[in-house]
Amino acid sequence: MPRVSTDRLAARRQQILDGARACFTRHGYEGATVRRLEEATGLSRGAIFHHFRDKEALFLALAEQDAQRMADIVAEQGLVQVMRLLVTAPETQDWAGTFLEVARRGRTEPAFREHWAAHAEALTAATRSRLERQAAAGILRDDVPVPVLARYLELVLEGLASYLATGRPTDGLAAVLDVVEHAVRR
Incomplete structure (x- = not known):
């Protein structure tokens, strides 16, 4: 299985943060459901929660x-x-x-x-x-x-x-x- 570069992991993490920022801003913490976070980031829940333990x-x-x-x-x-x-x-x-x-x-x-x-x-x-x-x-x-x-x-x-x-x-x-x-x- 190929290894993902540190730069690519950092870029993916930042992509998640940028999408989540828009989602939290628009819907608030409670309204930022996993589905909305997936839509905002363009990534699956698995990709999001690979980088972050949970929504909190x-x-x-x-x-x-x-x-x-x-x-x-x-x-x-x-x-x-x-x-x-x-x-x-x-x-x-x-x-x-x-x-x-x-x-x-x-x-x-x-x-x-x-x-x-x-x-x-x-x-x-x-x-x-x-x-x-x-x-x-x-x-x-x-x-x-x-x-x-x-x-x-x-x-x-x-x-x-x-x-x-x-x-x-x-x-x-x-x-x-x-x-x-x-x-x-x-």
Whole structure:
């Protein structure tokens, strides 16, 4: 039996994650049935679950990947930029649906919330690190501690995500995000 290259396995795994992301975003965790996952990925359940133990493992791998992508944006451009991308180009931010589903499951499933806490810390750490660099450069206001500013930005992000999830209009949100950004700067 021929061996499959590591690159091919990684590509297949990413194909599954990309299809699953679309499926979870469209149908939510509960609505993303195995049949829908097969349709979204173009693969059989055997192919999907060869790479992932079960639907939960698939969702967690996807959520971890998306959290890292968000943390990378935060490290480079800041948490407000994540929010701007959600508002101005949601179709290019395919991690937004995963973010919303993680928030929902974290609210309703204690075991998931406990498991996810370590991964959520990566976004918090990236936010704090960037804010500390900005504070050292004299860009941030100095009357509020960095951890408070980080928590403020995280709460705004979560509120924005909830707002967007309801399908409400996005006009005027760029100006709101300008206010958020100015609230943390000197």
